Amino acid sequence: MAGILIDRIRKTFGAATALSEISLEIADGEFLALLGPSGCGKTTLLRIIAGLETQTSGRVVIGDRDVSALPPKDRGLAMVFQNYAVFPHMTVFENVAFGLRMQKVDEATIKREVERAAALLHIEPYLERYPAKLSGGQRQRVAVARALAVRPAVLLMDEPLSNLDALLRLEMRSELKGVLQQSGTTTIYVTHDQTEAMGLADRIAVMHGGVIEQIGAPQMIYERPATKFVGGFVGSPPMNFIRMPVEAGRAALDGFAAHCPGSGRDILCGIRPEDMRLAPGGDGLAFRVMVAEPLGSTLLLTGKVQDQLIRVAARPDAGLKAGDTITLEPETRRIVWLDPETGRALGA
Amino acid sequence: MTNSRLLPYLLVAPSVVFLGLLFVVPLVQTIVIAFTDQGGASLAHFRKMAGDLNFGLSLRNTFLLVAVVIPLQIGLALAMAVMLQKLEKGRDLVLWIWTIPLGVSDLAAGLVWLAILQDRGYLNSALFALGLIDGPTNWLSYENPTTLFIGIVLAEIWRATAIVLVILVAGFQLIPKEYNEAAEVFGATGWTRFRKITLPLLKPSLQSALILRTVLAFEVFAVVYALGGRNYPVLVGEAYTWMRDSQNDGVAAAYAILIMVISLAATLLYIRLLRTKPETQA
Structure with missing residues (x-):
């Protein structure tokens, strides 16, 4: 478990500014949603926190470790990708076990942790199957189980529900909230869907044009938008x-x-x-x-x-x-x- | 209605007829020639082929060449493809330069390397200028089988690695980058990612590249002929000699059948060894 400090993160691609001096603090165990339209910089910010992208300037601190210059594998986090990125050539069991195998955990612990994560996400019946045999929703569960199996200090989620159909999305949303509340993992959740952000997050950071327009509790964002953009983007x-x-x-x-x-x-x-x-x-x-x-x-x-x-x-x-x-x-x-x-x- | 149903068949017909005439017919003829003697079915040509002084040698040489060249080419092409993925700018230009040898005929490629390696070639001139040799040295004579072999291997690698590279580069582009990113986030080092993620997902492309390259490598001829003549006998070279110098198409056909059987066996082997279950594909 760990809090996260985003300290004046800037990112430019050539002449284009993707993020202009973002600062943000996320408490230990908090669920923060990064909400904004496409191109607002939310995914870039998430990828910088993950270490998959390098910031132009600024720091990322997880727990009390400055991880700004560390590769993703040394940052102690897990991630769920928009297209799941569940490895097609491995069984569900091996997918969920992947992070633990990389940490060279012993076989008994791997089995126990995989079963725990599989139980949380209700995918025990599919452990020996290959992902191609699963539905989108089931693959999504595998991706989340893979992330939770390593008991990460920080969980990053990049539009994890956007590839699901509407009904399944609703179902997964409430289930995800339950699972994450139980595990108490600090979570950053990127989405363009304001209902998802409202429903899941403890706090929402609304992003627009590379800056955070407003950050606060969902009801606060909804009732007292700080800018015209926030009022127009949140709520339908x-x-x-x-x-x-x-x-x-x-x-x-x-x-x-x-x-x-x-x-x-x-x-x-x-x-x-x-x-x-x-x-x-x-x-x-x-x-x-x-x-x-x-x-x-x-x-x-x-x-x-x-x-x-x-x-x-x-x-x-x-x-x-x-x-x-x-x-x-x-x-x-x-x-x-x-x-x-x-x-x-x-x-x- | 009838027209639109017939149309696809009409469109593929020319190529089917073309291949039928120029591939199936000669194939059947070759089989007939190989297995008949004086009007009756016979294995006489095969006996004659197997009894020839050069047969064992050419068989051994061909397999040795395949066994050395193919792994080197696959390894090199993999390394080159990985390096290409890392390039942010100029990728197309580098790929273009790397694939230039694909446009050169194999005989021409052999002649290029002959110009480098022969006794008064570029290599010897350079070595002489550096004071490393006293005079022309014949690297390609049959007294120097090792250097001749190395010369042929070099020429083959230079000539034919690019086709493996092109197939692998296409294969790389089919692998979504999220798989590698996910592996990276979950703690895999670069080498582990290559072994556990990239290689398994590249298997179908590797299989195609291996089959194509191996079949062609068993048919190696022009490069060997240009560099060493019959100093390094290979199977196709023997077939050519029987056909052209000895005017014996029966034994030449027997060689052709042998090469075909070897190629088919290699293909089947790859298909079995590198089988990808459909459910495990990306």
Whole structure:
């Protein structure tokens, strides 16, 4: 078990900057998700921590060892790859045993540890089979078992569920969480899927363009996004950003008005689709419905407030259809106020 | 409907007819010539072949050449392919230069090495200039069988390693890099990764390269002929001599059949020894 310190890691490829001075601390036993769109640098950061890529500058410290210059095998970590990288020419048993064999562990210990890891991931029946005979989900389990068999201080996972179909992904997600909570392994988990990050992680670091936009607990990231990017990337449908004029510390639009921070002439009102009440006849924003999508648990409305496109999650029985105009009442305490120029949240 | 079903057969027909005429027919004829004498079935040509003074020698020489050249070529090609993988820039250029000998005919390759190794060749000129020899030394005469053999081995390696290299490079590119990365993360050293991951996954390519190279090596002729004439008798050389100098196509055909049987046996051996179970492939 070990914590991880990422200290001002920079990575450039020629003229392109993949990571600009990333600093990050992960506590012992913590589950951290690196969340971001493709090309944001999250996989590069993971590969630098693994030692598969060399940073341009900065340090990686695992436990109290500076591993910045060490090859992957000396860093005391295990990794699960996006395409599993389960060795096709070895049985499941040999795959899971691989790390232990490299450590020259005795045969009895190998057998015991492989069986333990196999039991955790429910792959005991397949130990003598070759990976080609397994389904994607089973191969995924083998890859995780191989990583857990060495009882790593740190576990790195690179989009481990992205090659699975939706149902299997959901199943593996909750199972993975259980297994990792049990083992207490410090885990860094790279994903572009915000539900995965929300569901699994103790903390999420949202990355964008080679920097960490925000880091915090999933609920915190969801409710109080630090930037417009985070609000738009986390949550599905994404957060709405409604531009409002400000006068004397009050933002006002249509029949809606609220106190707001900042001193600009305009402000962005960040509000989640589920945080707006339909208030027929009351004071609020006049919302013209353009598309209504019944999603089962909610009725997703897309439409316009003045000329700004927003989405609202209404109750499934709201009985609204395209062309209707209703009044929306945003829940004031759920609003995140952002600077329209910088896209950063303003302190309330 | 009928047209589109026939089309594939029509398209392969020319090559099938071509090979049928120029491969199967001569093959059958060769078998007939080898096994008949004065109008009846007979093993007389084979007896004559086996009783010849050069037979045992050419058989031994051919096997010796194969046994020395093939492992060297496989080892070299593997090393070259591994080095190529590590190059970040100029990989295509290096590969291109390494494969130039593929474009040279084997007789021409033999002549190139003859120009280097003969008594007034480049090697002797260089050695003389360095003061290492007093005058022309004949490395390729039958009094110097060791240097003649080394010369032939060198020429064969220079000429034919590239084909092994090309097959292995293609094989390397089929192995996803994550396998090596995973092995690296789980503690394998470079050598272990090569032995435990790369080599097993390269087995199908190695098998193809070995079969192709070995079959061709048993047919070695032009390079040997250019460098040593009959000072180093080999099987195909004997077939050629029986055919051309002795005008005896019966014994020549017997040699041809023998070479074919040896090649087939080698191929079967490789297929058995390097069998890859389909479920263990990438």
